[in-house]
Amino acid sequence: MTMQQTDRDAALFQASRPMRILRRVAGGDGIISFAILIAILLSWQAAVSLLDVPAFILPAPTEVLAWLIRGFSAAPDDPVSFWPHLGVTLWEALVGFVAGVIVGVLLGFALAHWPRAERIFYPYIQAFNGLPKIAIAPLMVVWLGFGLEPKIWMAAILVFFPMMINAMAGYHSVDPDRIDLARACNATRTQIFFKIIVPSSLPFLFAGLHMASVLAILGAIVGEFVGATRGLGMLLLQYNNNMQMGGVFALLIVLGALGYGLNLLMQLAERKYCFWARRSKTFGH
Amino acid sequence: MNAVATPLYPEDRTSAPKTAAADPLITCRSLNKVYKTRSGDAVDALVDLNFDIAKGEFISVVGPSGCGKSTLLKIMAGLLDYTSGDIAISGKAVTGPSPQNGLVFQQPNLLPWKTIAENVYFPVEIQQGRRAVNMTLVRELMSMVGLKGFEGKYPHELSGGMQQRAAIVRALVQDPAVLLMDEPFGALDAMTRDMMNVELLKIWSKHRKTVIFITHSIPEAVFLSDRVIAMTPRPGEIAEIIPIDLPRPRPLDVVNTPEFGAYAKRLRRLLNANEDIAG
Numbered sequence: 001m002t003m004q005q006t007d008r009d010a011a012l013f014q015a016s017r018p019m020r021i022l023r024r025v026a027g028g029d030g031i032i033s034f035a036i037l038i039a040i041l042l043s044w045q046a047a048v049s050l051l052d053v054p055a056f057i058l059p060a061p062t063e064v065l066a067w068l069i070r071g072f073s074a075a076p077d078d079p080v081s082f083w084p085h086l087g088v089t090l091w092e093a094l095v096g097f098v099a100g101v102i103v104g105v106l107l108g109f110a111l112a113h114w115p116r117a118e119r120i121f122y123p124y125i126q127a128f129n130g131l132p133k134i135a136i137a138p139l140m141v142v143w144l145g146f147g148l149e150p151k152i153w154m155a156a157i158l159v160f161f162p163m164m165i166n167a168m169a170g171y172h173s174v175d176p177d178r179i180d181l182a183r184a185c186n187a188t189r190t191q192i193f194f195k196i197i198v199p200s201s202l203p204f205l206f207a208g209l210h211m212a213s214v215l216a217i218l219g220a221i222v223g224e225f226v227g228a229t230r231g232l233g234m235l236l237l238q239y240n241n242n243m244q245m246g247g248v249f250a251l252l253i254v255l256g257a258l259g260y261g262l263n264l265l266m267q268l269a270e271r272k273y274c275f276w277a278r279r280s281k282t283f284g285h
Numbered sequence: 286m287n288a289v290a291t292p293l294y295p296e297d298r299t300s301a302p303k304t305a306a307a308d309p310l311i312t313c314r315s316l317n318k319v320y321k322t323r324s325g326d327a328v329d330a331l332v333d334l335n336f337d338i339a340k341g342e343f344i345s346v347v348g349p350s351g352c353g354k355s356t357l358l359k360i361m362a363g364l365l366d367y368t369s370g371d372i373a374i375s376g377k378a379v380t381g382p383s384p385q386n387g388l389v390f391q392q393p394n395l396l397p398w399k400t401i402a403e404n405v406y407f408p409v410e411i412q413q414g415r416r417a418v419n420m421t422l423v424r425e426l427m428s429m430v431g432l433k434g435f436e437g438k439y440p441h442e443l444s445g446g447m448q449q450r451a452a453i454v455r456a457l458v459q460d461p462a463v464l465l466m467d468e469p470f471g472a473l474d475a476m477t478r479d480m481m482n483v484e485l486l487k488i489w490s491k492h493r494k495t496v497i498f499i500t501h502s503i504p505e506a507v508f509l510s511d512r513v514i515a516m517t518p519r520p521g522e523i524a525e526i527i528p529i530d531l532p533r534p535r536p537l538d539v540v541n542t543p544e545f546g547a548y549a550k551r552l553r554r555l556l557n558a559n560e561d562i563a564g
Contacts, residue, residue, distance in 0.1 A: 177394045180364050184388045185411040186381075195411070199398045276397040276439055 056243040067250035082232070082254060089220050089232040090258070092148055096155020097216035104160040104212075105205065108167025109197075118168070129161045137226040151223030151231065158215040166208030170201025203277040206270045213262035217255065309337035310462065310495050311361070316370035318356055329520035330356045334370070336514060336526060338497070340462075343489055345498045345506035346514045347552065353521025354499045358467050361497060362388050374463060384412060387456030387494075389466040393448035395440040395455075402427070402436035405455045412459070426454040429491075430484065446477040453485070457492065464494045468501065479537060482508055486535065503556070504540060507531075507548045515555050524555050 041061045047053065048060040055063065071082035111118040111125075136157070140150035174197050182192045224233025232251055239247035318331040330353040338344050346354045359365035360372060363382040372379045374386070395404045403410075405427060406418045427433060430450040440448055449469060456464055470478045482505060489496055500506050506513045507529055515524045529548055531539055539545055 175394070177390050177392060178396065180359075180362075181388070181390070181394055181407075182411060183364055184362055184382045184386065185408040186384065187411045191411055196396075199396070202398070274398075276441060 056245055059246040059249055063246040064249040064253070067246040068253065071247075071250055071254075082235070082251070085230055085232045085235045086254065086258075088148070088230045089151075089217070089224065092151040092220040092223065092231065093155050093216040093262075095148075096152045096219055097159050097212060099152070100156035100159025100216070101163050101209070101212060103156070104163025104208070105167045108164035109171055109193075109201075111164075112168040112171035125161075125164070129165070133157050133161075134222050137222050140223065141227045146227050146229060150226070151220045151228065154223040155216045155219030158219040159212040162208045162211040162215065163205070166204040167201065170204030171197060173204065174200040202274045206266065206274050206277075209266045209269075210263060213266050214259050217259050217262065221255065310340040310342075310375060311336075311338040311497075312371070312373050313337070314371045316357075316360070316372055317368045318353065318360065318365075319368045331360075331367070332520045332522045334521075334523055336523065338495060340495055341493045343486075343496045343498065343509055343511045344514060345500055345510040345512075346516060347500055347503060347506045347556065348516030348521065348524075349518045349556065350501060352516040352518045354516055355467055356521070358465050358497065358499050361463070362386050362465050384408070384459045385462045387459065387461035387464045389449075389452055389456045389464065389469045391468045391471055393440065393445070393452040395448055395451060397440050400437050400439055401432060401443065401451050404440065404451055405458055407455060408459050423458065426457055427451070429488070430454055444477075445473055446481060449473065449481065450484070453488070457488070457494075462495060464489075464496045466496065466498045468499050470505070471500070471502075478505070483537060485509065486533075490534065503549050503552045504545075507545060507552065508535060508540060513548075513552060515552055527552065527555075 044058075045061050048058055059067075070080055074081040076083045111121060133154075137150070137154055140153050144150040144153065178196050178200060179192060182196050187195065220231065221233035221236075224231040225237055228234040232255060236248060236251045236255075239245075239251065313334055313336050316331060316334040317329070320328045320330050322328055334357065346357060348354050356365065360367050361374070361379065363379050363386070374383070395401070396407065399407065402420075402423055405423050406420075409418050424433070424436065427436060430453065432447060432450060432454070435443065435447070435451075440451070443451070449472075453469070456466075470481050473481060485496075486509060488494075496509075498506070498509060510529050512526055512528045514526050516522065517524045527548065531542075531544060531548075
């Protein structure tokens, strides 16, 4: 009876989780947020048409919407279509993200594990982290050309630092009692690493992943700004040079949605794999 | 179960006319621990500890904070090296962690990403792999401490007392000979603490483990123990080993008896006297 009860509770808990997220986003204060958006759009539209603002300075929301619809409904081989560019930018960001996360986490754990290495390399890491990494983008083009590589490298470099620093912080934050618990069970070093240190570091790794998801897109876009033949960043720059502000705004919205979507993905992953860490915190942060 | 450790101090001999243990489970001879500080100074943490513990005995170690009682426990658990002397459990010198010890920490120290059942069988999982886990035993142990039905819950869904109970059965899951407990109830409120003490005695009398119980609470030590090792602060030396001759099973009201009061008073005097010397 009690077992059945707990099973059913567990099932309810499982089923209600996505529903709760939806309700938090849409319900309650979400309505107010949505109302504010509508108000901004309306006053924007009114201001543009009443004050006769030229379209090359501020396009009307309806024009931006038209650009968006055209960009997404045109055939992929049509030059106004966003799709091929979206695909290129997403690919660059994704590959850079994965590479930066893997290298950053591995190196972060390694440095934290060998304090001597950390002492030797940390000044360099800090110095390089202090550098505005976007400034390397032109160099990347010189070294790697106009293809996808410099964009992937930019994304990877931007992603690398928060991941490495968070992996180090995560490693150092592990409660020594947890290590003692595993040691008392005769755990091997590998077991201590995978069964205690990695899961204990997850909250830190997810903090890094939230940052990294946005930085990956930033890296790809910056790489495209410097020199590219395809990609949303290249397209944005092109519209900007042509004074096609409707297109610029439409692409900004696409990029914003992309970043938001990736961040949401990270949040969902965190909820699934790290649900035990942020119990008391509210949705989002 | 009439075997009791060899009295090492004359006071013991007069106050506790018990027979010496022919074959003690734990022997500790001239045990010393010296810490090296960062500046290179040597700090004596434990000085010349000598005691024997018989199989099935409940021993408490009391002393002010910083007297090295947790250091002693970590040495017994094989988690910390000692500087000189000998310590052996079941005739084998302690050289590292061993499954014959079950360890309970000051905090429940449950892994928050594992369910309660997963936490309880964690030592088995580490040593023998997940396939070796005997779920029937895990369920049995859990229901023994009133955690039936909480197998699939996560630690944050349980109260502090329940978490510590899970930590105790985790220490028992490999059927260790010795249960090493480092102020396990220090973080609990007084009511829960009393309840846990009673429950611990129940578990102890049922499973007949040898228990080494670190605490800074004098009443807790007297209530639980067969003998209490009183330690002096910095450096940690044994001030006296006091046998507690209170009948068992001990109900909670034993704390109101004059005998209990006498023991508590004697321990308090002992600890205060040494505190004065140290201070």
